[in-house]
Ligand SMILES: NC(=O)c1ccc[n+]([C@@H]2O[C@H](COP(=O)([O-])OP(=O)(O)OC[C@H]3O[C@@H](n4cnc5c(N)ncnc54)[C@H](O)[C@@H]3O)[C@@H](O)[C@H]2O)c1
């Protein structure tokens with residue numbers, strides 16, 4: 045295919061003929077013209093723009109699934125660019141050191157520096173060798189591209205082939221010329237060629253200076269070595285002359301012999317060749333280091349795309365037209381994918397993309413499901429899938445999902461035209477001593493009397509004393525309202541309101557967990573706005589600022605001390621009302637770890653899991669932004685690191701402190717990004733059975749995130765990393781698996797009941813009330829809960845019921861995953877009733893399991909042998925990998941086995957392993 049050549053192969057002419065014919069029939073249609081060369085190159089349009097009979101009907105189509113994709117696939121399967129870079133850098137250091145070592149050794153053993161002619165011959169020789177290789181590659185490229193893309197073949201490969209061939213020949217000539225010069229000098233490298241001068245000197249028939257300078261002039265060796273002849277440089281004159289004579293005659297015994305004349309023997313030449321080879325390798329290493337740095341950068345992709353087709357988007361040129369990117373995609377959400385998305389967004393490129401294998405990053409081209417589907421001929425049942433996937437990628441592209449934090453390349457889109465609001469209390473005090481600091485701030489605000497809203501337990505155990513003491517010390521009076529209970533109710537709010545008026549308090553200080561804070565928020569807002577707290581249900585219903593509220597936190601979970609949420613149970617309706625109002629954000633949020641030390645294990649665990657739920661739900665929320673993402677991820681890190689210690693050793697101030705920071709960070713995340721279906725559903729369980737909020741969340745978190753992961757698996761990469769699995773790389777399936785396992789493990793480790801099952805002996809009494817028959821009603825209410833609106837995918841009612849059911853039925857899987865699979869395998873192998881085969885199967889199983897254990901890291905995947913990667917894929921339920929696993933296990937694992945394998949064994953082992961793994 046050519047462009048603008050006006051012959052039968054002219055794609056431009058063909059496109060114009062076809063386009064004009066279509067436009068003659070319907071001038072309103074857009075004509076899509078594919079780029080050349082696998083649809084990747086539009087460069088010729090610069091010179092020969094397409095001309096249609098109707099203006100503004102041209103759209104270019106481009107693809108990219110070769111250059112970057114192949115490079116990315118290679119880097120995914122063999123070495124990542126980071127690894128290439130690391131290795132090339134090491135190679136560069138070693139090679140450079142060897143170069144220097146060679147030069148130093150050469151100098152130390154007193155060998156002469158090579159003559160220019162020798163060097164020139166060497167450089168030209170090596171240069172001609174490499175230009176010959178590159179010329180060969182160019183001609184091969186020309187031959188190959190001539191079959192598919194004659195434009196590039198003729199315009200790039202052929203000229204380069206010719207230029208390189210000419211260079212190669214010129215270098216050969218240069219080398220030969222330099223070699224001849226060298227030979228000529230070599231033959232004159234002794235005194236014999238200047239007999240007259242030597243003779244003059246030897247017979248003393250010459251004055252000193254003249255003889256010496258003559259000798260220097262005519263004898264390059266003497267010139268080169270005179271400085272090394274002892275005494276020569278020091279004492280010109282007679283002594284020098286005698287040395288010169290000695291040099292010429294070769295006899296003067298009391299002086300050390302002058303250095304050997306540099307004879308260019310084979311050894312020296314070989315050494316030089318080795319040095320040149322090392323120098324060439326060093327150059328190649330430099331190129332590799334630079335390229336591996338560039339290879340997966342956005343800059344490089346932009347440069348290539350702009351050069352090849354992106355230029356067509358620039359306004360005002362005869363060739364300017366929109367570009368529609370048709371085929372692009374990748375098996376993993378790697379740098380290629382992110383860079384392409386960024387490019388599409390940055391250059392406003394249109395796109396269409398419809399992978400049908402369920403993996404968003406992959407396209408049919410390289411996937412096992414194969415094949416493309418076109419809009420005009422979708423196969424039955426595929427329309428909705430196409431629509432869904434295209435919507436998904438549109439969202440991805442617009443940055444609607446929360447990829448900003450781990451996708452380095454693009455930003456979240458602002459919802460609407462008013463930007464994103466980030467909600468925070470105006471002042472927050474954290475760390476040891478924060479309570480004392482807060483009281484000083486209240487004093488500075490001029491407040492006189494506090495209504496302390498707390499619960500009876502905290503008063504009874506004396507915890508509230510920590511607050512009353514510092515208030516008294518600061519001269520601030522107070523009244524205590526301790527009628528608040530876990531999951532505060534409308535009537536408790538009303539009682540508190542009555543008291544604040546009776547006691548004439550001028551501010552509210554909540555002391556406790558989420559319940560006192562919510563109760564205090566409700567009291568403080570109704571105190572100034574009047575009316576019933578029920579009227580505040582919904583978003584931003586207040587009209588007046590609330591009373592000053594200082595929220596002193598004694599649990600580390602809800603974030604209620606700093607959020608704009610207030611959850612009050614309406615006893616009549618058995619519903620937890622969500623009051624979302626920026627005016628209920630506490631004036632001062634106080635997190636002093638010392639006030640948290642008294643929390644019992646179960647409360648620490650439940651509140652900690654609540655905080656984890658906030659972080660995860662905020663992270664996958666559809667309205668998250670880079671600020672909330674950053675808070676959420678760091679909260680996850682802190683919780684996964686410190687919650688177990690805080691539970692096991694409640695007096696550990698560091699763990700308490702870190703958990704306080706974590707819950708605060710999680711609060712910062714969900715206060716602006718909101719939550720999801722875990723909370724939407726947990727609120728119903730809390731409202732109906734008065735179950736602890738954190739426990740409900742912890743039990744629902746796994747099933748709901750498993751559901752979410754089907755829609756936003758990529759978001760689980762950073763979640764898995766934050767929860768401690770830094771090695772998941774870019775494998776989103778693995779990340780989902782690891783994240784879900786981490787949630788489950790943490791929940792089990794801190795002693796949260798495993799499920800909502802009523803017979804569960806370790807469960808709280810209230811669980812006995814939970815009935816499967818209630819699930820439809822609970823699901824109905826959950827679907828009305830505002831928290832669910834930002835869930836990454838909206839479930840149907842049946843799906844919500846199924847999620848409650850899943851939380852009810854959760855498996856007791858204390859058994860380690862690998863151990864469980866091993867058990868399955870051994871059972872399968874045992875069924876074979878063949879001791880030898882069993883042994884082999886177990887050995888094979890060990891390989892698979894070991895590889896599974898080791899290969900959780902993408903880096904490790906690259907480093908390990910490829911078949912192990914594939915056998916890991918087997919366990920990851922990937923049909924493509926399974927096929928390859930069998931293939932590779934056949935040829936590699938079985939061959940490597942310490943047990944003797946015969947081909948007859950394969951089907952048996954395959955069957956055993958297959959049935960054990962469910963294939
Ligand atoms: N407003 C929000 O943003 C928000 C967010 C999540 C949850 N919530 C609400 O928060 C409430 C749950 O709050 P919570 O989990 O913090 O518990 P909580 O406030 O309901 O307290 C639970 C129990 O723990 C005790 N307790 C609290 N601190 C203690 C300490 N330091 N030492 C010993 N005992 C202590 C309390 O006396 C109480 O008996 C629920 O009503 C939930 O709906 C609100």
Ligand SMILES: [Fe+2]
Nearest residue numbers: 602654658737
């Ligand atoms: Fe919560």
